[in-house]
Amino acid sequence: MLDGYIPLLIVLVLLIAGMIGLFSVLPSLSEGRYKKSKGVSLKVDDIVSSMVREKGPEVKDGAYLETYESGEVARGEIGKFVTVQYFVIILLFVVFDIDIVLLFPWAMDFKALGILPFIETLVFLAMPLFIVLYAFKEGYMRWMK
Amino acid sequence: MNILLRLALFFAGAGHYGSYFLAYIFETIFFMIFVAVVLIFTIYLFRKYMARLQLRYGPNRVGKFGSLQLIADALKLMGKESILPSGRDDFAFRVAPLIVFIGLFVGFAIIPYGSFYWIGSLTITHSNVSLLLIFGALAIMPIGEIVAGASSKNKYAVLGALRGVAKDISFEIPMMLSVIALVMMASARTANGLNLEDLTSVQFIPYGIPEVIGLFVFFIAMIARAAYSPFDLGESDSELVSGYSTEYSGMRFGMFYMGLFGSIFLGSMLVSVLYLGGYNGPFSSYAGFIYLLIKTLILVLVAFLVWLSIPRIRIDRFVNMGWKYLLPIAVINLIISGVLTLGLGI
Numbered sequence: 364m365l366d367g368y369i370p371l372l373i374v375l376v377l378l379i380a381g382m383i384g385l386f387s388v389l390p391s392l393s394e395g396r397y398k399k400s401k402g403v404s405l406k407v408d409d410i411v412s413s414m415v416r417e418k419g420p421e422v423k424d425g426a427y428l429e430t431y432e433s434g435e436v437a438r439g440e441i442g443k444f445v446t447v448q449y450f451v452i453i454l455l456f457v458v459f460d461i462d463i464v465l466l467f468p469w470a471m472d473f474k475a476l477g478i479l480p481f482i483e484t485l486v487f488l489a490m491p492l493f494i495v496l497y498a499f500k501e502g503y504m505r506w507m508k
Numbered sequence: 509m510n511i512l513l514r515l516a517l518f519f520a521g522a523g524h525y526g527s528y529f530l531a532y533i534f535e536t537i538f539f540m541i542f543v544a545v546v547l548i549f550t551i552y553l554f555r556k557y558m559a560r561l562q563l564r565y566g567p568n569r570v571g572k573f574g575s576l577q578l579i580a581d582a583l584k585l586m587g588k589e590s591i592l593p594s595g596r597d598d599f600a601f602r603v604a605p606l607i608v609f610i611g612l613f614v615g616f617a618i619i620p621y622g623s624f625y626w627i628g629s630l631t632i633t634h635s636n637v638s639l640l641l642i643f644g645a646l647a648i649m650p651i652g653e654i655v656a657g658a659s660s661k662n663k664y665a666v667l668g669a670l671r672g673v674a675k676d677i678s679f680e681i682p683m684m685l686s687v688i689a690l691v692m693m694a695s696a697r698t699a700n701g702l703n704l705e706d707l708t709s710v711q712f713i714p715y716g717i718p719e720v721i722g723l724f725v726f727f728i729a730m731i732a733r734a735a736y737s738p739f740d741l742g743e744s745d746s747e748l749v750s751g752y753s754t755e756y757s758g759m760r761f762g763m764f765y766m767g768l769f770g771s772i773f774l775g776s777m778l779v780s781v782l783y784l785g786g787y788n789g790p791f792s793s794y795a796g797f798i799y800l801l802i803k804t805l806i807l808v809l810v811a812f813l814v815w816l817s818i819p820r821i822r823i824d825r826f827v828n829m830g831w832k833y834l835l836p837i838a839v840i841n842l843i844i845s846g847v848l849t850l851g852l853g854i
Contacts, residue, residue, distance in 0.1 A: 367634030373536040374617050375610065382606050385759075428594035430662040431754055441666050449670055452827060456677035463684045467640070470691040471701050474849060481846050488839060495831055504828050 451503045458491050509628035511535055539632050543616045543770070548578045550769045550808065557812050582762065590758030593660060600659035605756070605763035607652030612770040615645040619777055620705045622787025622796025630797055631705065638704040639687070642778065646733065649771060650676040653735075653742060656764070657752035668751025671823060672742035675732060678830030683729035685838035686722040689845040690715055690782055696849050704781060714785035718848055721841040723783045725834055730775035731811060732830070734768065738818040741826060776807035 430437045469476065469484055498504065515531035522530055552567070552575065559566025567574030592601065618638050621630035635641055650672060657669020694701035697710040716723040732739040743751030753764045780786060780803035787796030821829070 369532050370536050370539070370632040371614065371617050373532055374540065374613055377536060377540065378610050378613055379606075382609070386602070425594075428591070430593050430595055430660070431749060432663065433749060437662075439663075441661060441663050448827075449674055452674050452831075453677060455831070456680065459681045460684075463681065463688065466688050467691065467702070470688045471695055473692040473695040473846070475695070478850055481850065485843065488842070492835075492839065495835065499832065504831060505824060 448503060451498060455495060455498060458494055462488065462491050511538075511627055511630050511632070514627055535632055539617060540613070543613060546616075546773055547766050547770050548582075550773045551581075551766070552578050553808070554769065554812055557809065558816055561813075561816050585759050585762035588758040590756070590760045593662070593755045595661035596755070597659035597661065600655050601755075604652050604656035604659060605760045605767075607655060608649050608767035609652075609763050611645055611648030611652065612767050612774065614648070615642055615774050616770075616777075618642040618645060618704070619774075619781060620708055620786060622708075622800050623793050624797035625794055634705070635703070636700055637702045639691070639702045639707065642704065643684070643687070646771075646774075646778075647676075647680075649767060652767070653752045653764075656756065657742075660752075660755035662754050664748040664750075665752050665754045668742045668744075668748045668754070671744075672735070672752060674823065674827060675735065675739060675741050678827050679729040679732040679834065682725050682830065682834035682838040683733070685835070685842055686719075686726045686729075687782070689719060689722050689838075689842045692842070693719065693845050693849050708781055708786035708788065711785045711788055714783060714788070716783035716785075719783065719841065719845055721837060722845065723779070725838050725841060726783065727779055727807075728834065730779055731814060734771040734775050734811075736768065736772065736811075737815040738821055739826065740820060741823055744820055746820075772811055773804065773808060776811060777804045779807055780804050 466484065466488075469480060473481070512528075512531050512535055515534050516527045519527040519530040519534075521527075555577070556566045556574070567577035570576045570580050592598075618633050618635070618641050619631075620638075621632075623629050633641075653672045654669045657665040657667075657672065690707070691701040693715060694707050694710055698706040700706050735742050740751075743753060745751070748754070753761055756764060777800070780800060784803045784807075785799075786803075787800045789796065789799040792799060
């Protein structure tokens with residue numbers, strides 16, 4: 364019974380192996396142009412690597428790796444001020460998602476179960492819908508209260 | 509007969525276990541080549557179609573009709589440096605594009621592709637709960653975007669990731685409700701409505717006809733899921749620089765880009781499987797795969813038309829649209845399909 368899932372497993376294994384291979388082979392993915400200044404090196408390894416890989420000139424400016432904020436110097440911290448509206452939406456989602464997980468087994472046998480469970484399910488669905496209505500009345504859908 | 513048995517017959521010289529081992533490996537490799545071709549073709553189609561709508565020529569220099577332009581772009585992206593910003597969360601930053609990519613491939617692996625010529629069924633994953641599995645795979649991709657936004661330690665990226673979360677969860681509920689309506693309808697004909705293969709094979713009349721509202725809700729939710737222009741809040745490039753992918757460059761950015769186009773194609777394919785009858789059609793035991801591709805292409809063109817003609821909406825209107833309009837419509841659709849199934853026995 365589980366042999367239907369074997370291609371899925373092979374896809375995962377091939378993809379992960381391929382991505383690891385790609386990321387370790389491609390010099391553009393594995394290492395950057397930013398190097399701290401080492402001065403002139405006459406070691407064989409350094410000479411060979413600079414001959415083999417056609418790279419641009421190395422960058423020694425520390426601003427090269429800073430976060431990009433449209434040319435401004437990045438200041439302050441991130442993640443301190445998050446609008447509370449996102450939180451309300453996520454709560455609504457959690458309430459509804461649990462509801463929907465419970466609906467799937469009922470939907471599979473819908474025709475056989477008949478009319479009474481259908482009405483019961485509609486009542487069951489009405490409860491989280493009431494929560495959405497409440498959030499709407501409280502003004503959380505307007506984003507800025 | 510399906511592609512696995514055909515390949516096992518082809519490799520029959522390798523013994524019982526050896527032939528099946530090789531068959532599984534080659535089946536998967538063919539599938540991955542198909543997905544790669546689909547990704548390249550979708551991006552090429554989008555660029556040509558956008559150019560035609562904007563009275564331009566589009567790519568027409570590399571190869572015949574510019575058909576090799578995307579290969580050249582991929583090579584260019586591979587050659588470009590992928591800058592790793594200094595403030596990053598290293599492992600999460602590196603793994604985020606892979607999450608998007610892996611979710612995409614897993615999603616493609618679950619679709620029932622139908623039959624093609626003498627090969628037989630091209631479906632590679634046979635599961636009894638493939639409907640749930642594919643929505644699980646679709647739910648992996650936004651995680652990659654959120655991880656990307658949170659790990660790059662950039663204000664724009666964090667905002668983009670937050671908006672991406674709001675986008676995904678606002679449209680998840682109407683989408684799942686319309687799918688439940690579909691499973692309810694299928695329960696009259698098949699015992700296992702959670703199997704995409706069964707769900708497709710009972711659609712003598714495509715479910716898009718009795719469930720027009722469900723098709724409407726699901727298609728809008730898929731557009732929102734794929735996150736392009738009316739709903740591209742996660743990477744709104746005129747406010748946030750480029751949203752969650754701001755700090756990404758080179759091939760890592762290319763993976764997000766391919767994930768976007770792949771999810772458009774995957775979403776259209778899912779809509780055509782669930783609502784337009786998938787591989788059903790005249791002589792579907794020979795040309796089912798072709799029917800699926802034709803239906804998907806039409807939906808992809810509709811999706812591109814939506815992308816290119818509607819400007820981005822504001823975040824509050826967007827959340828409103830999910831919770832205030834689509835959710836009640838989806839519940840009404842559930843009631844209608846329940847009444848149709850119990851009353852008329854469709």
